[in-house]
Structure formats: C-alpha cells, structure tokens
Amino acid sequence: MAASDYYLELTANPLRFEAGNQLTNVFFDDSNKQVFSVRSGGVMGVVVKGLNELDKPLNFRMEDRGPVLSIKFSLDLKILAVHRTNSSVEFMNFNGVSLEEEYSQSCKKNHKILGFVWTLENEVAFITDHGVELYKVISDKKSLKQLKTLSHSLQWFVWCPVNKIALLASAHGSQLQPIYFKTGTVGKLSRVESMPCKMALERDITLGTLYGTPAFLILRHQSGPQTAEVHIHELSGPGQAPVKTHILKLGMSGRFAINIVDNLILVHHQASRSSQIFDIALPGESDGIVKYHTAVGPAKSFKPASLTVPGLDDNQMQPCELYSPNWVVFQPNIVIDAKLGCLWHINLCLPNLCSVISDLVTCTRLLLRRSEGKIVLLNVLLMRIRQKEPPLEKIREAFNYINREYRTWLEIVLQNQTASPAHDPIRSKPIANGNIIIVDQIEIFNEIFLKLDEESEINKLEWVLIAYLTSLFEYDIKALQNMNELLVTTLVRRQKFTSLQQLLQYGVIADSKTLACILLSLGNIYEAGTQLALDMLSRLNAEEEIQEILLSQGQILTAMKLSPDKKNLRKFLQAAQDSNDEQIFHTVLYYFKNHPTHNAAFKRDSRLDGFIHYYNSLFQDK
Template identity: 35%
Template sequence: MELISPVAFEPVGSVTNVFFDDKNQQVFSVRSGGATGIIVRGFSDEFISTFLSSQDLGPIFTIKLSPNQKVLAVQRAKNQVEFFKVLRTGLTGSIDEVHKFIQVSKGKSSTILGFFWTKDNEILFISESGLEVHFISNLDRGVIKNLRNQTFTMNWFVYSPSSSFLLCSSSSSTSSLQPFIIRNSHIVKVSKIDINQKEVLVKEKDVIIIEAFHKIFVGIFIHTPNNSSSLHLYSLSSKDTLNKSHILRLGRPGPFSTNVVDNVLVIHHQPTGTSLLFDPSMPGESDGTLIHMDPITNTPVCIKSGDNCDMDGQYPLQWAAFQPDLIVDGKEGKFWRLKLRIKPFIIDNIPDLRKKIEFLLRREGSKRTLLDILFEKCTEVPLDLTNIGHAFDLINLEYVRHLSYKNQTSTSGSSSYGGKSLMPSSTLGNCVKVIIDQSDLFTNVFSLLVGDETDSSVDMTLKQKSFVLMEYFRSLKEHEIPVQYFLDELLINLMVQMGSWFQLHQCLQYQIFTDSKPLSCLLLSLESVYPPAGQLALDMLNRLGTANPEIVEILLSKNIVLSALKFAETDGGNIQPRRFLESAMSSKHNSLFYSTYKYFERRNLLLRGSKQFASSDNCDKYVRRFAELYPQDCD
C-alpha cells in the first residue's frame, strides 16, 4: 500500500493544536486558541486562513466547518457550541463576531461529548444525556431551532459522518451497544447489538463503523487471553437491523486501526508495522450462520510513504486513521490518502488463482491486471486446466450476473438470464467492478495465445492452445452465453492447423459453435480440404431458418438443382427459371435438365395458363437446348 496526495499543515506545537474533521476531510491548525490564526487545509488546492478572536478565550475542544464552509462551529465550554458566520475573501477569511450565536445543550448541566454537521444548516449534538438535532433557520439573525431529541445515558460513542450512523454506550466497558441513524432530520433507533462473547466487554477503541460496497458495517474487535484477536462484523440491513455476518481472523493482539480502500478493509497493526486486508464480499468459510475469513494475502502488507518503507518495524505512534482512506500525522504535520498497490505485492501474495480473480473482479481499474494474469496462466506449461476453468467460470458467472443485475426490475429480488434464476454474488449485492466479456479475452488472451507461432514467449503446442479455448467454450455453454463468431473462427482455424477433422466434425454436430451465416461461409471455404464441411454448412444454414436464399445459391453452385428448387419454394420468393436451368444444363446430366425444364413448364402453366416462358425470363437458350434433346416433347 502507498500513501499518496500528501497535504502539509502546521503540526502540533506549544501554541498550536490540531483538529481533524473527517466529514469535510480538513485539518485545523489552531494557534493560541484562535487568537493568532486558524489554518484549514484539505485535499483541494485552496486553504482557509482566518482569525477566531482578537484574544485567546481558552482551549478549543472541537472545531468544524459546515459542509458548505459558511459556518464555523466551535466548542470551548463543556455544554455549549458557538457558531460564527465565515466571511470569505479568496483564500482568507474572517469571523463575523457580531453575528456570533451560542447553542446550549438541552440538559444545561450535561457535557457535550461531540458534535457533527449532518447538513449545511443542521448539526447533531451528542451529550451525556442523549442526542439533539438542531437546525439553523436564520444565520444572520442567529436563529437555531431544536428539531429532535433522544434521551440516552451516554458514556462514549462512535460516529460515521459519511453515513450519519452512531453507536452509543452507557458505560466505559459494555457488552451491548445502541445504534442510531440520523436520517432526514430524524433520529432512527436501530436494534441493539448484544455481544455474546463470554466475559468480554468492549471499549470505545474496540469499535469501528465502516462502509463497503454501499453497505454499513459495525466492527467490534474481540481480544482473547491467548493474544489472538478477531474482528466481528455486523451488517446493517435495509430494514434497519444489525445482523452479525462475519468474523475476521487477525491472529495477533491489538492495538488496531482501520481504513477502507477500494472496498477493501485494511486493518493496521502498529506494533509490527503491517496491515491485513479483508474483503467481506468474497467467499469465506461458512458455519451456516457466519462467514469466517482469513486475510486476503498470505503475508501482511506494509504502507510505503513515497519510496521509503523503512519504519523501524512499526507504524509511527502518532499516526491516526480516519475513514475511509485517510492517515493523519499530527506531529509531522501531514495527512495522506491510502492507495492499494495491487501490483505487484498484493497480487503476488495471493497464491490461489480463484481468490486472485475474485479479488480483482471487485477492484476498480483492475481489468488490465486481471487479463495479464489470465494470459500468464493460459500460457503456463504444464497447463492447469482445472484452475483455468475455475477462472473462466468466475468471469462468466459475474458477466451473467452483471447483465441480470442491470435488467432486474425494482420489484424482483432476483432475476434471470438464459432461463436461470440468479442471485447477487453475495449478500452485499452487486460487488463486481470489472466485467470481462468475450471480446476482452479474444483481444488480450486468445488471439495472442494462438497468433504468432514464432513468439518464443508462448511455448505451447497447438493441442494445448485448443484445450484452453475449449475450456472457455465449455464455460460459456454452461452459463448459457452465446459464443461470438470471432471465437468460433479462432478455434476452427486452430483445428484446421492441427488437422483435427474428427473433433471439428463433433463440435459442429453437437453445436459447440454458434450457428451463423459467417460461420457457414467459413465451413464452405474448408470443403476443398474437408468435403463434409459443405454439408455441415448447409445443415447450419437450415437450422438458422432465415438462410434459404443462401442455401439455394450453395446448392445451385453444386448443381443440386432439385433440392435448390425445394428451398426456393419454401422461401416463397420470386423464382428465376434461368438460374436453375443454367445450373441443370451445366451439370451435363440431361435427365436433371429435363426434370428442371418440366418443373418450370408446370409452374408456368399454373401461374399463366401456358407452358411458354415469359420474354422477361430470358430462357430462349434453354428452350432451344430442350428442343434439341427432346424434340418429341416440344409442343
């Protein structure tokens, strides 16, 4: 993993305190209680420099800007929050102290433990006596209204600004937690979490709230006497209930901190300077109720800061992790985003191909890496067709689910594709970020695999290459995905190179290839080297049911005139006698010419009441030839 997008700020010092607002992802460097300046830095290029007061009015407990950056909220006293209108001028600003106003906690002697902006003009107070939602109705006049209250004896809490999800505890160590959601200015009470671990009490540092694949999880670190910890995940359902779903095996004692990067849960272990990676959407070991998971990689990963990975075996103690992907170092005066470096370390440390494919399918921008891995696996000697087949099955299953997910209606819990009922790949819904289709594999894997025989990087026999392609065809058929023509052509040409006519015949008879007009034309071109290919092409065109004109042309080119006439009649189109008579005459079989000529005489009699050909038929040549051969039959 790597720290990217560094932002520098004035670090903690003798006169400087540092605060981090994870809602707006901003760092506040506050000098002398704001009297000598406040610098606000974020990931955007701009920064805000402002002054809170002309004098130091005491220590600041918390400071936050509203999401629209127009109101500054500051807590100096235990039971109240001050609000200031921010007057911006370019990159600097000042505080409108004239319009300053104060909101006191509803329980006037109750300490405000924290506050959070939920909207541009709405703020949540979390106090010792419960929750309060306040609304600033008029900023210039300092009018603030109390919207909602929820009584709760609060000892500590954990809050997620991105989801407005809150966990509350009434004691310093507890076996139960009360969740709330702030939704549409309401306080929604969620079912309580009861930790059913014997003699285990959790503290604030043991609880996290994360989001992955648009789903909220509550995580609780459980520490056992044998110095082996685990993370228990509770997922929030659409019905606002929390259900225990996963147990992540950490295999080491704490302390831990967490981030979520590209829907991967990253658990940092400060004492060893390593991080463990988990993806709750991937398969694990199920006991029928819970999914037990080990880390994705077989060895822990470390965070690199630029080109330097030397951290003396530990992560700096002053590092603080904030959701989803932020690392703040108040002592050094920097904060960063955390990025997954999929290649080479993470991928190289996932030995199982199936697990590797599942991981990459769920990562943004990993298509190129996934295709490279597939090409590498498909060109390995000896071939591991079992694992290659599993990889193809995973890709095709997610491709079908992707199509199904796109087409499902708002009222159905599942949908179908190709007659199959399909459910999402996990309880988290559609987690796949990369879709691999036939054209992707053709361009980046199969055409390179089959292509240049002189390419020394592909040390495979033609038979081995055909095995790989046949395995992909098998997977497509099992998932009821029609095979595209360019893949049919690739495999047929490979079989022709090998001289595998029997296998080709079988594939055509059992319809391994998808019937199409281009494919029938390809088969016709092979008739000179494999005569049965012509009949196989005709059978294919006949199955299509829409290719009678093409069948007629093929039969006429072979002088099979009477069969051509049958197909022409079935098609119901305008039959031109000259084409059929010419084919019959060129066959040098007088009996065939006779039968064809008599057929058109009967047809002319039926259509026009006369055996004679119309002048527009241009059949004088054939009339004369018939008279020469059969003068006794001429009227």
C-alpha cells in the same frame, strides 16, 4: 525489498499542512474531509485544506475564546462550528472569505458535550454524556432550534458520516448503543451484542460500509495466549438490529488500526509494522451464523515512503516512519500524521496481492469485487494460462465465476428489453454490477485469446477457448461470432475434426451463416465440412444459401425442390447449362416451360431466349 513485496502504498504526494506544535493544533473533519490548522486558538489564523489539491485553502481568523476542542464546517461550508467548552458550541456564518458575528448554543444544564456532528447542512447534533440533542441551525436569524433529544448515558462515541450512524459507548465500552439520524429526528437501534467482561476502547471501534451494508467493526483483545479478533456486526436493513456476521482472525496481539478500502478490510499492526487484508465476501469457516476469515495473504508492510524536504541547494527526500505512533486513520483510506503535517491516501497494489494468492479461483473472486480489478484479473488469467502446466480445472471454475456475474448483469439489463431473447449479447459496454465488475466477451477475446500465440501456444488456445465457450453455454449466454470462428479455425489447424463436430452438434458453437461459410471452405481438407455447413444453414432456415451450395455442387434438382416459388429462373437454367448434362437441362427447361406460373416469364424476359436457343441446338436433331 522489491516493489512487488508490498500490497499497500501511501500516495507519493501527500496533502501537506502545518504540523501540530505548541502554537498550532490540527483537527480533521471526517464529514467534509478537511484538515484544520488552528494557530493560537484562531487569533493567528486558521487554514483549512480539503483533499482536492485544486481547491484553494480557506484562510480566516477567529477570536481566542479558549482552547479549541473541535472545529467543523457545515456540510455546505456556510457555517463554522467551534467547540471550546464542555457546555456550548459556537457558530459563525462564513461567506467564503471571513466569519460573521458568532452565536452559540448551550447544552442542557449539568450535561457535558463530548462532541458534535453535522447530520445535515443545517442540522447539528450535540453528543453529551447524557444523550443526544439535535438542533436546526437558522443562520439568517443566528439562532438554533431544538428538534429532538435522546436520553442515554455514555462515555464516548464514534460517528459514521456516510451512513449517519453513531455508536454510543457506556459502562466503559461494554455496552454499545447504535443510533441513526434522519431529517429532524434521531432514533435508537438494538444494542450491539456484547461479550461478558469485555470492554471496548474508542480506538478499537470502526464504523464503515462493507458491500453496501453499514457495519460496526469491533476489535476484541483476547486474554491469555489467544490472539485478537475483529468482530463485524452488520445492519441488514433500515431500523434492523446489528447482527454479528463475521469474525476476522488476526493471529497477533497488540495495537491495531483499521481501514476499509474498496470493500477490503485493512488491519494495521503497529508492533510488527505490517498490515493484513481481509475480504468477507470470500468463503470462510462457519458455525451457521458467523463466518470466520483469515487474511487473504501473509502480513506485509507498506511500501517505503519518502517526503520531499527543502534543502540548501535542492530538495531532499527523507524516509517516512511507517506505522508511526502519531498515525491516525480515517475511513475509507486516510492516514494522518499531525506531527509531520501529512495526509496520505492508501492505495491497493492488486497485482502484488494476487501474486501471493496461489488459488486462481480465490484470486478471481477477490478481483471481481474490486473497482480496479478488471485488467488485473485478465492479466492473472493470461499468466496462469501461459504456465508450463496450467491449472485447467481452476481456469474453468474462474470462467464460471466471471460468466455467472456476466449472466446476472445481462438479465438485469434485459428486463426492459422484452423484444430481445435473454441469451442475446448486449452491445453496450458493461462496467460493473453493484459491487461486481463485469468482464465481457470482447475483453476476454482481446486480452486473452488474441494474446496467445497461434503457433507455439495453439494447444492452450484450443482448450481455453473450449473451456470459455462451454462456460458461456452453461450460463445460456450467446457467444460472439469471433469466438466461434477462432475456435473453429483453431480446431481445423489442429485437425481436431471429431471435436469440432461434437461441439457443433451439442450447440457449444452457435450456428451462423458466417460460420457455415467457413465450414464450406474446409471441403478440401474436411469432407464432412460441407454437410455440417448444410445442417447449420438448415437449422437457420437459410434456404437461399443452401440452394447456392447445392447449385455449386451440381445438385440442381434438389435445389429446385427447396425453392417453392422459384422466382429466379435464370439461376437454375444457368446452373443446368453449366452442368453440361443434357438430361438435367432438358428436365429444368421442360419444367419451367410447362409450368403455368413460370411459362409467362419466357415471354416477358428476353434474357431467357438464350436458353431456348441452347435447348434447340441440343435437341433439334433428336
């Protein structure tokens, strides 16, 4: 299959670590994004690798005090915590090279530690089968101080290090209790809405963030012929109850895994070895409370991946098993195969995804919310415009979505620029507005309009320019000058003078002195161009430019009427002399000579003497 047949791919160079075996256990710390390879309980050494390849791996040894259940560094990497028994966690200060003498903390009597999480650099929470115990680690004194406890019976939990939220499961997963951590405290939120007789497994719960909002994604397996669904519960604000807002219709059953990449939900299906992509920001059917979504495209597999394996002579490439039973996923885009000793990142192939989305508007809305979507969106628009039968209405609607976000961004930026009109373009380069990328006029001009051939594609250039400028006009965004100039020259080349006049009259093409000059230059092929230019300059209150035009046309007296001060006498006298009309010259000179304000100028400025001599030569015998 071609490379374009895949939406998703694994990084070509995965993070390699010692694979898990009888002597080596592998752990992943979701908070610090570190892989721990623990040999023989730590006696043979512990190797810690982070996601940054430039960071040197950490190597140290520990005493073997039993099998390691979990191992994590504090958020500042200064304290190592090791969970070996059901009743206590060991702590060791780390100086960057070796571990210091350990100290430990036991949980409450008759409680069983299910796991622990670092909530702050010096705060750690024990999650037990009876609730939560929050401690402050005092590394200097090698001791812990209890800060807060929370009682709740549970069997397992899921942790979100980004939002500092955990989901506690009780009654075999039928009751889900979210809790949140803040400095020195832990609190409960309202329970997640449950379904009667429906139990959730730990592997079916994903905690993450969607468009800036913390969310719980719960895989619900349906009974009978119905297929599985993902129910999304969002926390709309601090301390508020989780509300079910979206349901993803998977259309298949079995075992799934979920990643959240760039606010897209990736649902991987092991049996079919395929993945689906969902975007909750796109429209979906709604019952007034919950929106129902289907995948943005058909389910497809990852792009085939290979691993470099040392050989006798040269390195060899060995294919990787995709959707392996050994795969474990972590947020946002991490896949780990402990038996292979590989950690990959998932990359989105946005151009390939857009190639299967037939609706341009849907494609535009999806790409506007992707961090790397700008250049893809511009390419998609250009490709659709160049089609034999371009979807004109869809292109107009796509421009409207682009400019709606552009306008919102302009309003945010202009809030502190009270001296500037709200419709003035911003010179600084816009990048993104929250979760929305901003596509500005310069990018549209350079990446679309300038790439359309002015000969073979001039008809497309015309209507695309009109569609885009009309969209700018509707959202009260002032078009850049080069946009207007390109449209005017395009309409003139196609002799669409009526359309040009209408666009000027309705204000779709904004007034400017430069544009007026272009209209003036069309006088030979478009007689109304001069009058359109004069009307435009009049709206701009450009009296001096209007005078120059009138003088060049020989309308000297009309030009004089537009100049209340008439300071530049020579300009009017020279124009009258060049007109070769004795009556006009007589009228102009007679006016200035007999005007009390201008009469003195003939005595001060010797350059005016030539006009007196010329007048005398014309009228001395008359």
